[in-house]
Amino acid sequence: MKYFGRLTISRCNSKSSSSVLVSDPVPSDVLMDIISRLPAKSVGKCRCVCKFWALILGLPEFEELFLSKSLSRPRQFLFAAVIDDPGAVPFFTSQPPHQIQNPPLVWVTPHHTYLPAGGLSKISQPVRGWVCIEDGTGMFVVCNPITGEYVILPTLKEKMMIWVKMSLGYDPVDKQFKVLCSTWSPFNSLSIPAEHYVLTLGEQMVWRTIECCRPIRHLVQGGDGICINGLLYYMAESNNYQDIFIVCFDTRFEKLSFINKPDGMWPVGLESRLVNHKGQLGIMQCSNPNRIDGHATSFCLWLLQGGGTEWTKHISQLPFLWWNLAGETELGIVGIRAGTCELVLSPRFLSGRPIYLFYFDLERNIVTSVGIQGFEGVNSNILLAYCFVDYVENLKLI
Secondary structure, eight states: OOOOOEEEEEEEOTTSSOEEEEEEEOOHHHHHHHHTTSOHHHHHHHTTSOHHHHHHHTSHHHHHHHHHHHHHSOOEEEEEEEESSTTEEEEEEEOOOOSOOSSOEEEEEEEEEEOSSSOEEEEOOOBTTBEEEEETTSOEEEEOTTTOOEEEOOOOGGGTTSEEEEEEEEETTTTEEEEEEEEEOTTSOTTSOOEEEEEEOSSSOOOEEEOOOSOOEEOGGGOOOEEETTEEEEEEEETTTTEEEEEEEETTTTEEEEEEOOTTOOOOOTTOEEEEETTEEEEEEESSTTOBSTTOOEEEEEEEETTTTEEEEEEEEOOTTHHHHHTTOOEEEEEEOTTSOEEEEEESSOOSSSEEEEEEETTTTEEEEEEEEOOTTSOSOEEEEEEEEEEOOOOOOO
16 A cells, blocks of 8 residues: 655644644555545545545545445445436435334435436446436436446447347456346347347447347346346346246356246236345245235245256245235335345335335344435425435445
């Protein structure tokens, strides 16, 4: 670690007009370690203290240190809202509750990103603090909600009159972010394979073709893709929904492979989601396949075992008082909290003050509600709310 010299602080003595200079050598590694324990917004303020701090806190070494500290802390929630304001994307982060209340209550921290045009239309699962956004005009960008930075992805020439699905992944070996793009035409039969491309984020962003011999389409009902240990998964279908499977994209070797769905899996509806359960790929389904509310009775979790060849089934019954908690509120599956068996459910719309999330312990069949406050400053014309679990702050510049 390099040492950049002394930190000089000028302090004014209130009893006299003289200034006292206090000089104390602060090694850069000590300064990094101290500030890396602060929230991202506090780090931004620290960068404004002096040029020395701005230099130290802008180093790639500090960005990696800050991310490692974020990964070791309790994971946050990330909220994003689609509002009636083109170009504005309000993001919010919240820490897990620190004290026991009835129910627990946490506050959100606002972050704002401004896109060139169109606002937010769709947003992918966060990967190491970054997200992939499709705006209202069909433009795709990769964004860091904490810093507000974004990069516009190059447009595919083949994009005319086709459907496009983009997913963000991360290669932990070469430490690279990559975007997988699948395109297909709604006018073609399922016998015609979709086309697949990959792009590495960096200075030279060029789409590369990925070979795939199987005719597939992204399955909308299966939700977004999920990246686990360098493998990007998403649900797909062929033969007019008769053949449903999971696509696995290796971000390092840029290869596609396929995983068969579990035998006896419930019908794939709008509330079927791929989840990360302690580093294992899982499929989470509700007894009500297309709407989760107080009428739901149970959840089913399929976990991939045996090196990706076998599935195990776990059914968890909702408690008797579930209706009293959820009622008619339309909920969505967020995911499973890292290192736990707690399934998180969130409301579809940011209505009500506060907003309540539900933690469902899949082992003990216990539901806990957590109140989230701080959305009062958002435009009232909220069209849709996105909520993501296990979000980590990343200060790395795009």
